[in-house]
Amino acid sequence: MAIATPAAMDVGPSDRPLRIAVVYGRSPLPMRRADQLTVAHLLTFLKARGHAVDLFAINSGGTPDEADVAWLNQTCRKVQMFAHDRVNIAKGLARVPLSGLPFQVGLFTHDGQRAALEKAVDAGEYDIVYTYYFRSAEITRAIAKKRTGVRPRTFLAMQLSQTLNTRRIAENAPNWAYKQFYSLESRLVARYEAEIFRDFDRAVLIGKSDVAEINGTCERLGRPPIDNVVLCAHGVDVTRFRPRDDLPVVPGKLVFSGVMRTPTNVQAVQWFVTNVWPLIRAEVPDATFDIAGREPSSDVLALGKVPGVTVLGTVPDTSVPIAQAAICINSMQAGGGMQNKLIEYLGSGKPVVATSVANEGIGATDGEHLIVADEPADFAREVVALLRDPARSAQLGQAARRYIVENWTWEAHFLKLEQAFYQSLDEGA
Incomplete structure (x- = not known):
């Protein structure tokens, strides 16, 4: 929407x-x-x-x-x-x-x-x-x-x-x-x-x-x-994309958001589901992955057949699935400039694992505001580590929110x- x-x-x-x-x-x-x-x-x-x-x-x-x-x-x-x-x-x-x-x-x-x-x-x-x-x-x-x-x-x-x-x-x-x-x-x-x-x-x-x-x-x-x-x-609208006490975080839920007919977003979720998701599920079998965004292409819809993956399609407000995520991911392989979805994740106070391509226009500090990983094994390892460490996830989310409020209004x-x-x-x- x-x-x-x-x-x-x-x-x-x-x-x-x-x-x-x-x-x-x-x-x-x-x-x-x-x-x-x-x-x-x-x-x-x-x-x-x-x-x-x-x-x-x-x-x-x-x-x-x-x-x-x-x-x-x-x-x-x-x-x-x-x-x-x-x-x-x-x-x-x-x-x-x-x-x-x-x-x-x-x-x-x-x-x-x-x-x-x-x-x-x-x-x-x-x-x-x-x-x-x-x-x-x-x-x-x-x-x-x-x-x-x-x-x-x-x-x-x-x-x-x-x-x-x-x-x-x-x-x-x-x-x-x-x-x-x-x-x-x-x-x-x-x-x-x-x-x-x-x-x-x-x-x-x-x-x-x-x-x-x-x-x-x-x-x-x-x-x-x-x-x-x-x-x-x-x-980013820091009043809409903010930490939410009224929406409970769903344990083990990962979220990617974006317009899902855009080639760069399609490539990002395909890469993640093909290369990273099996490694995560091997370690955390009850983990889930939601793809939120309007106009999902046929390639994206096909990903919904993979166990644990749900293609939400158009949602009333993308800030809601982001708020409910345990971790937000930005697995961009292509693209340039900056990623709006990334500052929305960070503004929402979420722990984030992203590729260096996704972060290159934002300049958030790896290890302080988010985690950067480019290889599938590294990406999966960082996601699993955050799922198993709620305190570390909360620390990242708090730092992420401060970074956006101070720099990205x-x-x-x-x-x-x-x-x-x-x-x-x-x-x-």
Whole structure:
């Protein structure tokens, strides 16, 4: 289930309100994906700070209902939604062979969205144009490249290294066709990612590992490194994802949560059930593993036939199975940037065993806030050890909660982003 609307922001109004265009390849509501969650909370923050925000979005990722539309209209000064129909999809993908654009960029390049934004920019309506995800970069690229006259400052929220993300998906692909497609996409993404940030005033990335990955790509392709980075990660709702006294922990229960049609999540649970789960059950025969998340693929549903594994599918609120877990796991093998599920686990005060891939964007300390394990035998051993040591599990959970409250609230990260807006405006004056 998607939570209806974002939590309120604990911030007061800014003494320097801005006019901001937010450009996005989906509707922020309903919040079914991590990127929708982030954009919806960003809109909430900007509204709370008194900024005037116009949203230019493609109507994909779930159709907003009346309540969603009402919330968007209340939160934004103006909302323009553009149909993601077969005609526009075909036009976008047709650009790929001739332009060399990544498929995901072609898919989310919408001529109507671009024309409407350019008209508003030409009318001088914005101080900042904020493009969320590099797949929407072609919508704002011409605006960003303009170097004459009055223009807004432009931010491209690349968020993570898509080169790293697509390469890892290809490496962990379940079949030949999947592997070939993502191998091709990874090469297209590498060339695009090493160039696109140069056209914008600022490139927003989640963490230093993503900067390093993009710089590695630039070096391989003989191009200068990225030099306009703003680091801004996501946050978590620490009131929703919190320790719960009203929900008992189920002994021996492990939980993984996420959108279960996403390739990286599918690969993560397949790896865990195939390689780690038999080792855990050999030591703790009554252990159970719940996979919570909407739209489970056929590969995920098949895992429900394994003894002790339950595919919950869509649940009313993912914070509930997380609260009931004895241990939460994040067994990601592919992906980049940061894992929202991991900060949700940690914010809930749960003991967590995760791979280094899952933790690379979060930077939690191994052994203090969570346990990191990459090999199946190591992963299983750490899970079993925590199941047998409630005191150690409680200690990890308490440290995890403190770490999130101190470092990973939405407000903390968005205030840094806002400061980057002001700095860029002052430098460009």
